[in-house]
Amino acid sequence: MAKIRLYIDHPLAAGQPVPLEQGQAHYLSGVMRQKPGDRVRVFNGRDGEWLAELDQVGKRGGSVTPVEPSAPQQDPPDLWLCFAPIKKARTDFIVEKAAEMGAARILPVQTDHTNSERIRQDRLQAHAIEAAEQCGGTYVPPVDDLTPLSRLLDGWDEARRILWADEALAGPAQTLAGLQGGPWAILIGPEGGFSAAERTRLRSLPFVTPVSLGPRILRADTAAVAALALWQASLGDWR
Amino acid sequence: MAKIRLYIDHPLAAGQPVPLEQGQAHYLSGVMRQKPGDRVRVFNGRDGEWLAELDQVGKRGGSVTPVEPSAPQQDPPDLWLCFAPIKKARTDFIVEKAAEMGAARILPVQTDHTNSERIRQDRLQAHAIEAAEQCGGTYVPPVDDLTPLSRLLDGWDEARRILWADEALAGPAQTLAGLQGGPWAILIGPEGGFSAAERTRLRSLPFVTPVSLGPRILRADTAAVAALALWQASLGDWR
Numbered sequence: 309m310a311k312i313r314l315y316i317d318h319p320l321a322a323g324q325p326v327p328l329e330q331g332q333a334h335y336l337s338g339v340m341r342q343k344p345g346d347r348v349r350v351f352n353g354r355d356g357e358w359l360a361e362l363d364q365v366g367k368r369g370g371s372v373t374p375v376e377p378s379a380p381q382q383d384p385p386d387l388w389l390c391f392a393p394i395k396k397a398r399t400d401f402i403v404e405k406a407a408e409m410g411a412a413r414i415l416p417v418q419t420d421h422t423n424s425e426r427i428r429q430d431r432l433q434a435h436a437i438e439a440a441e442q443c444g445g446t447y448v449p450p451v452d453d454l455t456p457l458s459r460l461l462d463g464w465d466e467a468r469r470i471l472w473a474d475e476a477l478a479g480p481a482q483t484l485a486g487l488q489g490g491p492w493a494i495l496i497g498p499e500g501g502f503s504a505a506e507r508t509r510l511r512s513l514p515f516v517t518p519v520s521l522g523p524r525i526l527r528a529d530t531a532a533v534a535a536l537a538l539w540q541a542s543l544g545d546w547r
Numbered sequence: 548m549a550k551i552r553l554y555i556d557h558p559l560a561a562g563q564p565v566p567l568e569q570g571q572a573h574y575l576s577g578v579m580r581q582k583p584g585d586r587v588r589v590f591n592g593r594d595g596e597w598l599a600e601l602d603q604v605g606k607r608g609g610s611v612t613p614v615e616p617s618a619p620q621q622d623p624p625d626l627w628l629c630f631a632p633i634k635k636a637r638t639d640f641i642v643e644k645a646a647e648m649g650a651a652r653i654l655p656v657q658t659d660h661t662n663s664e665r666i667r668q669d670r671l672q673a674h675a676i677e678a679a680e681q682c683g684g685t686y687v688p689p690v691d692d693l694t695p696l697s698r699l700l701d702g703w704d705e706a707r708r709i710l711w712a713d714e715a716l717a718g719p720a721q722t723l724a725g726l727q728g729g730p731w732a733i734l735i736g737p738e739g740g741f742s743a744a745e746r747t748r749l750r751s752l753p754f755v756t757p758v759s760l761g762p763r764i765l766r767a768d769t770a771a772v773a774a775l776a777l778w779q780a781s782l783g784d785w786r
Binding site for chain 1: 621640644647648649681682683684723759760761762763764765766769772773774775776777779780783784785
């Protein structure tokens with residue numbers, strides 16, 4: 309079984325060669341010492357995973373040809389992760405974990421206590437792709453650009469419920485046991501939490517459900533992973 | 548409210564000065580610009596959290612005197628985390644998250660597919676302390692030295708059940724809903740998983756319960772955080 313998995317943003321079909329990006333070609337030839345005829349697994353986020361054969365590979369590029377399907381396309385449940393970006397390494401971590409754990413879309417949000425005013429969307433998207441390559445997933449969650457929380461809430465579709473990890477609820481509290489399935493989003497605040505105005509608004513919205521993540525104060529990255537795990541086990545595809 | 552929290556490994560009581568370590572003294576005076584009379588919060592893992600006053604602080608050391616209790620001692624549930632060390636940054640991360648999320652003891656285990664033959668126990672313990680300082684906890688989980696899994700299982704107290712995150716169970720499977728409380732340990736494997744011999748032994752042990760963490764393959768650090776969250780929400784102090 310070919311161990312190398314590559315995300316390739318082209319339609320995949322048996323016998324149809326697809327080009328490698330320069331970085332992938334370098335990785336395959338320079339790092340992994342792959343040669344024409346060697347096999348890899350490829351996916352594009354839509355067409356499942358394919359066993360593919362290297363046609364040619366060098367420093368500047370190359371191509372692979374899908375041979376046969378090796379795994380069906382498997383999309384995650386309809387769960388978004390909205391989070392306030394924090395320090396670089398921890399933001400990278402959140403995106404990686406969200407992709408691994410099966411978030412369908414990743415939305416960095418700017419809150420009143422968010423320090424960063426911009427993010428490197430392309431770098432975060434690359435992290436999501438790499439996580440999908442590593443974890444055997446066939447889906448890559450799109451990473452949005454940074455959006456102010458207020459604007460996100462202004463345009464929110466009320467059919468999508470929000471699971472709000474509210475640090476003020478620290479201590480035993482509501483579990484996810486009684487919640488209904490359907491479209492959801494998890495909302496994680498920045499270090500320092502949400503502002504009073506944000507909290508007032510969130511509390512007033514009928515589609516927002518506050519949830520506690522225990523009696524200790526969790527870092528934002530911990531809270532994101534914990535909330536994803538609890539949602540997936542209660543309402544998602546870990547059931 | 549004093550924002551700085553320090554772990555001090557001395558008995559804490561009102562009016563009894565306790566010494567600062569050199570690193571703490573440097574952090575307080577050089578980084579945080581604290582002066583005698585300024586207030587910090589201190590804890591030792593046993594006596595709760597105390598508001599304390601800086602007596603003297605300089606490059607070489609200093610002391611603080613507890614004034615009054617600011618939070619009661621709060622021990623986590625009787626949950627151990629046993630995990631196979633992986634790359635340095637991810638191992639550090641697992642220890643940090645375990646301390647934040649309320650593991651009572653952290654046991655690095657050497658498995659057949661574990662690459663590292665030693666760990667820096669002192670460095671990992673320092674990570675657990677720092678996580679407790681950050682997350683407002685009053686308890687610091689002890690970090691054991693690296694122990695072979697086989698030896699750990701030879702001496703295992705059968706009253707403590709093991710929740711085994713078994714990647715071969717990928718896909719919807721048993722939830723934690725029906726499990727009983729009491730002493731537990733979570734067991735997370737290395738990248739590459741457990742060996743066939745280890746899997747055979749684990750499956751034969753009556754106190755081991757395999758659990759699935761969904762249809763995607765999780766990295767070891769993700770699996771650790773996810774399993775901690777699910778256990779805490781089902782059986783621990785997040786209920």
